Amino acid sequence: xxxxxxxxxxxxxxxxxxxxxxxxxxxxxxxxxxxxxxxxxxxxxxxxxxxxxxxxxxxxxxxxxxxxxxxxxxxxxxxxxxxxxxxxxxxxxxxxxxxxxxxxxxxxxxxxxxxxxxxxxxxxxxxxxxxxxxxxxxxxxxxxxxxxxxxxxxxxxxxxxxxxxxxxxxxxxxxxxxxxxxxxxxxxxxxxxxxxxxxxxxxxxxxxxxxxxxxxxxxxxxxxxxxxxxxxxxxxxxxxxxxxxxxxxxxxxxxxxxxxxxxxxxxxxxxxxxxxxxxxxxxxxxxxxxxxxxxxxxxxxxxxx
Amino acid sequence: xxxxxxxxxxxxxxxxxxxxxxxxxxxxxxxxxxxxxxxxxxxxxxxxxxxxxxxxxxxxxxxxxxxxxxxxxxxxxxxxxxxxxxxxxxxxxxxxxxxxxxxxxxxxxxxxxxxxxxxxxxxxxxxxxxxxxxxxxxxxxxxxxxxxxxxxxxxxxxxxxxxxxxxxxxxxxxxxxxxxxxxxxxxxxxxxxxxxxxxxxxxxxxxxxxxxxxxxxxxxxxxxxxxxxxxxxxxxxxxxxxxxxxxxxxxxxxxxxxxxxxxxxxxxxxxxxxxxxxxxxxxxxxxxxxxxxxxxxxxxxxxxxxxxxxxxxxxxxxxxxxxxxxxxxxxx
Amino acid sequence: xxxxxxxxxxxxxxxxxxxxxxxxxxxxxxxxxxxxxxxxxxxxxxxxxxxxxxxxxxxxxxxxxxxxxxxxxxxxxxxxxxxxxxxxxxxxxxxxxxxxxxxxxxxxxxxxxxxxxxxxxxxxxxxxxxxxxxxxxxxxxxxxxxxxxxxxxxxxxxxxxxxxxxxxxxxxxxxxxxxxxxxxxxxxxxxxxxxxxxxxxxxxxxxxxxxxxxxxxxxxxxxxxxxxxxxxxxxxxxxxxxxxxxxxxxxxxxxxxxxxxxxxxxxxxxxxxxxxxxxxxxxxxxxxxxxxxxxx
Numbered sequence: 001x002x003x004x005x006x007x008x009x010x011x012x013x014x015x016x017x018x019x020x021x022x023x024x025x026x027x028x029x030x031x032x033x034x035x036x037x038x039x040x041x042x043x044x045x046x047x048x049x050x051x052x053x054x055x056x057x058x059x060x061x062x063x064x065x066x067x068x069x070x071x072x073x074x075x076x077x078x079x080x081x082x083x084x085x086x087x088x089x090x091x092x093x094x095x096x097x098x099x100x101x102x103x104x105x106x107x108x109x110x111x112x113x114x115x116x117x118x119x120x121x122x123x124x125x126x127x128x129x130x131x132x133x134x135x136x137x138x139x140x141x142x143x144x145x146x147x148x149x150x151x152x153x154x155x156x157x158x159x160x161x162x163x164x165x166x167x168x169x170x171x172x173x174x175x176x177x178x179x180x181x182x183x184x185x186x187x188x189x190x191x192x193x194x195x196x197x198x199x200x201x202x203x204x205x206x207x208x209x210x211x212x213x214x215x216x217x218x219x220x221x222x223x224x225x226x227x228x229x230x231x232x233x234x235x236x237x238x239x240x241x242x243x244x245x246x247x248x249x250x251x252x253x254x255x256x257x258x259x260x261x262x263x264x265x266x267x268x269x270x271x272x273x274x275x276x277x278x279x280x281x282x283x284x285x286x287x288x289x290x291x292x293x294x295x296x297x298x299x300x301x302x303x304x305x
Numbered sequence: 306x307x308x309x310x311x312x313x314x315x316x317x318x319x320x321x322x323x324x325x326x327x328x329x330x331x332x333x334x335x336x337x338x339x340x341x342x343x344x345x346x347x348x349x350x351x352x353x354x355x356x357x358x359x360x361x362x363x364x365x366x367x368x369x370x371x372x373x374x375x376x377x378x379x380x381x382x383x384x385x386x387x388x389x390x391x392x393x394x395x396x397x398x399x400x401x402x403x404x405x406x407x408x409x410x411x412x413x414x415x416x417x418x419x420x421x422x423x424x425x426x427x428x429x430x431x432x433x434x435x436x437x438x439x440x441x442x443x444x445x446x447x448x449x450x451x452x453x454x455x456x457x458x459x460x461x462x463x464x465x466x467x468x469x470x471x472x473x474x475x476x477x478x479x480x481x482x483x484x485x486x487x488x489x490x491x492x493x494x495x496x497x498x499x500x501x502x503x504x505x506x507x508x509x510x511x512x513x514x515x516x517x518x519x520x521x522x523x524x525x526x527x528x529x530x531x532x533x534x535x536x537x538x539x540x541x542x543x544x545x546x547x548x549x550x551x552x553x554x555x556x557x558x559x560x561x562x563x564x565x566x567x568x569x570x571x572x573x574x575x576x577x578x579x580x581x582x583x584x585x586x587x588x589x590x591x592x593x594x595x596x597x598x599x600x601x602x603x604x605x606x607x608x609x610x611x612x613x614x615x616x617x618x619x620x621x622x623x624x625x626x627x628x629x630x631x632x633x634x635x636x637x
Numbered sequence: 638x639x640x641x642x643x644x645x646x647x648x649x650x651x652x653x654x655x656x657x658x659x660x661x662x663x664x665x666x667x668x669x670x671x672x673x674x675x676x677x678x679x680x681x682x683x684x685x686x687x688x689x690x691x692x693x694x695x696x697x698x699x700x701x702x703x704x705x706x707x708x709x710x711x712x713x714x715x716x717x718x719x720x721x722x723x724x725x726x727x728x729x730x731x732x733x734x735x736x737x738x739x740x741x742x743x744x745x746x747x748x749x750x751x752x753x754x755x756x757x758x759x760x761x762x763x764x765x766x767x768x769x770x771x772x773x774x775x776x777x778x779x780x781x782x783x784x785x786x787x788x789x790x791x792x793x794x795x796x797x798x799x800x801x802x803x804x805x806x807x808x809x810x811x812x813x814x815x816x817x818x819x820x821x822x823x824x825x826x827x828x829x830x831x832x833x834x835x836x837x838x839x840x841x842x843x844x845x846x847x848x849x850x851x852x853x854x855x856x857x858x859x860x861x862x863x864x865x866x867x868x869x870x871x872x873x874x875x876x877x878x879x880x881x882x883x884x885x886x887x888x889x890x891x892x893x894x895x896x897x898x899x900x901x902x903x904x905x906x907x908x909x910x911x912x913x914x915x916x917x918x919x920x921x922x923x924x925x926x927x928x929x930x931x932x933x
Contacts, residue, residue: 026789032789137910141913142872148906151895203408206470211391211394211426212395220413250873265784300411
């Protein structure tokens, strides 16, 4: 178990470096960063000055090596528009996004687990088809549009919830629901599939033969086995929510790293962009590792060989 | 005459399938007394497993069961509320299944699964449950029982798992155990041990034992009484010795003839076989289901055959006037 | 006069046809998709107005089902904040969504299939490298990276297609890899190798044809993903640029006037929804029709 974890951590590191390298390169080769920064009407002299100032005239590999060297020491550079360092900037906005993603995951589970279990127990009835229908529609909606609809209904028309900012917990309700709603379908299908398969197992028959009440059979015996892949998927979904925060946070004007990313990208604040991409990539890799660990830990057959 | 632990009369189970209704069990009448082992024997597909599942109320959802009556220690099983049935299951009537490798939940410890029925049926507290689990594990021949309690099923071999299943069935001190081919999936040497164990436990605890099997050798070894099933019906039943010595139904005779006896079967002499195939059970069957394969069939066999009873509760479903002779060249 | 010597189609094909025709969801989805495609192709003939023509006097006229009094029969679905006919813009918008969806699906499909089949067939080093590429790609936050690249490279149809195509190949690679691995071990591949068929011949002749069902299912899913992503990028202002009638862009424009005329956000979002739904159902339906045992 330990060796496995160490190997995966090493892989995480390598992938993290690869991702940061890709992000770094992409920003510089997809166009001329100096021109983007200077603006379209800038004179060639201004563009040249910007190139000098930010060291964009040096070979890419050199630029990257320097940035990487600083990054591993915790120095991600300074923002071009904000007075703080990139690291501070990101750290100050991170809690909002983490809270949002966490709430989103909770909501996704609240929707998908009960629906998935009931759909599995009442297969091919209208409950099952209804749940699958919800899943299908949920996956087809653009999440920004769903967010806007929610703003319209609950924010404007009914006035129940605030529509922008991140001051109170109420501000997180709609964004979290939007995030959760988008992840729920895939979680629900996995739960349903797992439950359907597990419920036909012999050990479920044994549990019934012991006279255990239905609730115990379903929750303690069936779900405990069916949920293993779902838990692992949750970890990955959390990562997706971090990435999708860009859209949700801009729609709801939440001051998280997603919003920060969008701001920075719009303004070509590339140190911030690089910093955020590195951070999210590292999160992803670690979350995948966590998913594998959870998978192994929850299944005694793997845990104790 | 004390009340039998299990009293089933004319049990039938029907399952809707693609081409119609499958009459998986057509007419099963049997009783199991306290302290007695009844073996239900027959080939695959004769409905013997479904019979025990029907008694426990564990049939698949679409199946329908009917019976003239079905009683457990005098209590009616047919109209019983689901709640009462759940109270009885694992408590006063327990079941042991065929596949020990998959019948235990891989995510919970042995100890947890053993104490579960004990606690659920309110037999005592956690301490008492654990004590009883240890006692029973040792009783079924598992050494270092305390250590086993915290292990997971995948850490035990098939034979050990089946012993755990037996211990689990005994946790609440049942009056009846239904064992559905408990040794089929095990090695031959382990089979003998498990059977020996079951017989011992029955002598000690005095419960009724309904043992389903396809192996006549097992019947000869452990059964006080036997019920032979064919195509969803009990075609012959009675004390084991009587049925083996004087089978009154050609199918029973066929089964007995099929047993190769190492000392007597000689090379070049054909082993016993029963020609033909089991008829389809979809839609009803008129008359005797065995007549297509029977060497003694006559015209009246196409009509419903009544049950004839003889001495000591020996009963059979055949119109032959005397014991069926062996068809082997050199009968035992 | 029928040809009595004609052999009936192979049993499998006949069964498949039955399953395809019998699946009502599939037929519905295919019909909707077909209609939208036709609408996109014949846009210049169907659309009542020029989608770019601004008539500043006719701004934000609601459609009849929202406010019958203020509606104008010339503009069936109303007008947007620059007086452009909504219906025409929606019709032309279908072109953008379908075009981007198809092109992205092709680009990512080619990349992903090549990588996946290579990894599955050759195994060993090739597999290790491809798996590493997939892991790296999965660790990239797609939306953020796409935004960043488009910001620097400039927003246009080509850039969006290229960026999304270079980012969305992972599912193709994963599915093709596992499917190829399963196929590689089958006997007829060994037979082909024994006969001395060259590797490309085996790949094209034996393996590729059997990958097609899985390929189609993944392709439909990725096309839907591409359409959703393009809408999101355009919504954020970093995708297709105005005045192109991208549906995502239309939602962004509607957001500006949401406080006063909320109905404007409904239509383009609904259009995206319907298109993506149809594509997903088509993919699901094809998957069910070609792998019936898997479904409950």
